[in-house]
Amino acid sequence: MEPVVSLVDVGVRYKRKGSIFRRSSYYQALESVNLEIFPGETLGVLGRNGAGKSTLLRVLAGILHPDQGEVINNGHSVSLLALQAGFDPVLNGHENAILSGMLQGLTRKEVTSRVDEIREYADIGEFFNEPVRTYSTGMRARLGFAIATITRPDVLLIDEVLGVGDQEFREKSEQTLTTRIKSGQSVVLVTHSQAQTRHLCDRLVELEHGLVHAVERV
Amino acid sequence: MNEDLDPEVAFEWPRDAMRDGDWSVAGVRWRVMRKVYPDHPAPWFQGIASHLRAGELDQAQGLIDIAKDKYPNHPSALILPAELAIKHKQWPIAQGLVSQAQELHAANPQTWIISADLAELREDFEEASACLCKAIECAPDRPNLLKRYAELAMDAEKYEEAQRRWGILRDRFPEVQAGYQRGAQAASLDGDNALSKDLLLKLKYGPEYISPDEHIETNQANQADQAVHAKPSQSPLMMLFGLIWTKAMFNLHSEVRRNYLSFGWWVIEPLMYMAVYQLVFGLLLNRGGENYSVLLMTGLIPWMWTLKAISASSGSIFGGQSLMLQVGVHPIMFPMVMLVQATVKQIPVFILLMGFVWFNGIGPGSHWLMLLPIMLVQLLFTTAASLAVAGIMPFVRDLLNLVPTGLTLLMFLSGIFYDYRTIDEKWHSLFLLNPVAFLIKCYREVLVDQAAPDFSGLAWRGVLCAIACGLLVVMYHRLRYVYPRAVME
Structure with a gap:
């Protein structure tokens, strides 16, 4: 099977900018990572804070270009599940839905045609027409998740977001994502929860100090 | 004990112990039941079964001798002795009794269960499967039989067949967890990770969890949009x-x-x-x-x-x-x-x-x-x-x-x-x-x-x-x- 996206010997290093009192230094976030993502598979990425997980997702999404190696993607859309992307607290839920949806790559027409779907999914009632600054954290999370899930990239990258909102919504969001995973979409899931990865993933990759430490088939 | 008590109600007492797997206690309780209801076959045969499970083979043998004379036409009069013979590894005797039971009591599921036990001991997978099939036909409302039918294929490492059998269990008894849990294991061992994942998710979220095909159907309206997104409509x-x-x-x-x-x-x-x-x-x-x-x-x-x-x-x-x-x-x-x-x-x-x-x-x-x-x-x-x-x-x-x-x-x-x-x-x-x-x-x-x-x-x-x-x-x-x-x- 041909991979959807491949990373070949990918390395990313960040510069820690200096000042007149301090010299610049470098920090190696990823080091020679080789990884393939196959169609329809769910890849779990485990690792401690600072292991390079978020950098890996950004490289996969094409947001960051690696300093070494290459990312091979034959025209597949890859994007991060972007929660509350570009939210403006003064705008209402409807307006934020349009803005956030457009930031995630949809046209205004496309988002407008799906606003009802977002509203229904977020299930925040009349608050949908109120400024987002009046929302509780949970309501904000609900709206953010509802908007983020309307996009359909070929490869969906999820960065530890499965714990949003209250218990009921957590289950709902988890179910939506698992439905996606199940419907044959390629997913890369970064998570701390071992149990969750076991449930959802076909393969696990462990990152440590920017290196792929272990690959395991679940 | 009040002799006017409905025996079926009274029998719940030893059956409780059986359900708990406390076979020795069940054996003792059935002995009490035999005293109260000497003319009822259940205390005899269930008592034998309890002793057999508890490994009290001598006591079982003693009761079999009496029960066989008392109820010669009862299916258990052949099945339980066959079970005892199996325990004693007296294969020809066991086989004879099982064949007799198959002839006389073909409609009794226990006949086919013991037949399957015997076939399994001979490592005859096909025969054991055929016997369990007949047992399932006789008692279609017992999920345990289907479970055993599938486990048999798992033990024989025939995972594709096991997967099919777990599928039957899920169809007939969607509430039985083993259908999903063991089914997922079978699918995984068979190399079908997608099915395995699907089953584990169904186990977690319940069988009404939407399957991918249904999901696509219900979201047909959205599909146009999805296509649009895959190929943006604007530059x-x-x-x-x-x-x-x-x-x-x-x-x-x-x-x-x-x-x-x-x-x-x-x-x-x-x-x-x-x-x-x-x-x-x-x-x-x-x-x-x-x-x-x-x-x-x-x-x-x-x-x-x-x-x-x-x-x-x-x-x-x-x-x-x-x-x-x-x-x-x-x-x-x-x-x-x-x-x-x-x-x-x-x-x-x-x-x-x-x-x-x-x-x-x-x-x-x-x-x-x-x-x-x-x-x-x-x-x-x-x-x-x-x-x-x-x-x-x-x-x-x-x-x-x-x-x-x-x-x-x-x-x-x-x-x-x-x-x-x-x-x-x-x-x-x-x-x-x-x-x-x-x-x-x-x-x-x-x-x-x-x-x-x-x-x-x-x-x-x-x-x-x-x-x-x-x-x-x-x-x-x-x-x-x-x-x-x-x-x-």
């Missing part, structure tokens, strides 16, 4: 324009809603500036002259357009850090949004300016049309300046501190609250090299002097600014992936 450029416009409009909405006077501030703010300058230069320093307020307005209002666009753009790429890292939006969006915002806000202010000029006795006329090329050149200059300032900042952050000072210097050098003609003439050509000074001169030529501006000067400045804009757009495009790193580092 990336058009999408970027749409995004810049929408974001700018929403930012304006947001800005307006923050204040009680909402749109009013767009007009009040320049008027307040004008009042301050009028007070300081016109009144206190007495630098004004005839129509000083018109001179001030015609300089201040165009200047504020450029000022606001540049100062808002300067830090905009830093402000967009999280968006660039989250959704990979093009960095040019950030200064462009600021530019659009400043430009839209300028429209009512320009109308105010024209009204103000008219109010001061300099009437409108077709010469006002000449403002359009001036505005166009100013737009090009402001775009180039905003893009340049915003584009440099992520690389040379210290410059951000110089932006306000630089803009103040530019303001003082642009002849906003004085007429450039009041400075020494030898400096004029140098002074007008400053594009803002030149543009303000043009605005005043049209609005105050009602004359034509310097079109050739406008033209070459316009072309230069357009070229600069083009180069800056190319630069942004080339550095598209550098900006997210630059703002992070």
Whole structure:
């Protein structure tokens, strides 16, 4: 099977900018990572804070270009599940839905045609027409998740977001994502929860100090 | 014990122990039941079964001898002795009894269960499977039989067959967890990870959990949109324009809603500036002259357009850090949004300016049309300046501190609250090299002097600014992936 996206010997290093009192230094976030993502598979990425997980997702999404190696993607859309992307607290839920949806790559027409779907999914009632600054954290999370899930990239990258909102919504969001995973979409899931990865993933990759430490088939 | 008690009710007592797997206790309780109900077959045969399970084979043998004589036609009179023979590893005896039971009691599931036990001990997978099939036919309401049927295939490492059998269990008894849990194991061992994952999810969320096919059906309406997204209906450029416009409009909405006077501030703010300058230069320093307020307005209002666009753009790429890292939006969006915002806000202010000029006795006329090329050149200059300032900042952050000072210097050098003609003439050509000074001169030529501006000067400045804009757009495009790193580092 041909991979959807491949990373070949990918390395990313960040510069820690200096000042007149301090010299610049470098920090190696990823080091020679080789990884393939196959169609329809769910890849779990485990690792401690600072292991390079978020950098890996950004490289996969094409947001960051690696300093070494290459990312091979034959025209597949890859994007991060972007929660509350570009939210403006003064705008209402409807307006934020349009803005956030457009930031995630949809046209205004496309988002407008799906606003009802977002509203229904977020299930925040009349608050949908109120400024987002009046929302509780949970309501904000609900709206953010509802908007983020309307996009359909070929490869969906999820960065530890499965714990949003209250218990009921957590289950709902988890179910939506698992439905996606199940419907044959390629997913890369970064998570701390071992149990969750076991449930959802076909393969696990462990990152440590920017290196792929272990690959395991679940 | 009350002998009038319904035996089935009384039998619940030993059956409780059986259900708990406490076979010795069950054996003792069935002995009590035999005393109370000596003519009922259950206490005899269930007692035998309990002793067999408890491994009390001698006691079982003793009871079998009596029960066989008492109930010779009862199926258990053959099945339980066969079980005992199996325990004693007396295979021919066991086989004889099982064959007899198959002949006489083919409708009894226990007959086929013991037959399957025997076949399994002989490691005859096919025979054991066939016997369990018959047992299931006799007792279709017992999930345990289907479970055993599937486990048999698991033990034989026939995972594809096991998967099929777990599937039957799930169809008939969707509430039985083993169908999903063991089914997932079978699927995984058979190499079908997708099915395995699917079953584990169904186990977690319940069997009503939507399967992928159904999900696609129920979302057919969305499929068109999904297809649209897979292949964007608009070119990336058009999408970027749409995004810049929408974001700018929403930012304006947001800005307006923050204040009680909402749109009013767009007009009040320049008027307040004008009042301050009028007070300081016109009144206190007495630098004004005839129509000083018109001179001030015609300089201040165009200047504020450029000022606001540049100062808002300067830090905009830093402000967009999280968006660039989250959704990979093009960095040019950030200064462009600021530019659009400043430009839209300028429209009512320009109308105010024209009204103000008219109010001061300099009437409108077709010469006002000449403002359009001036505005166009100013737009090009402001775009180039905003893009340049915003584009440099992520690389040379210290410059951000110089932006306000630089803009103040530019303001003082642009002849906003004085007429450039009041400075020494030898400096004029140098002074007008400053594009803002030149543009303000043009605005005043049209609005105050009602004359034509310097079109050739406008033209070459316009072309230069357009070229600069083009180069800056190319630069942004080339550095598209550098900006997210630059703002992070």
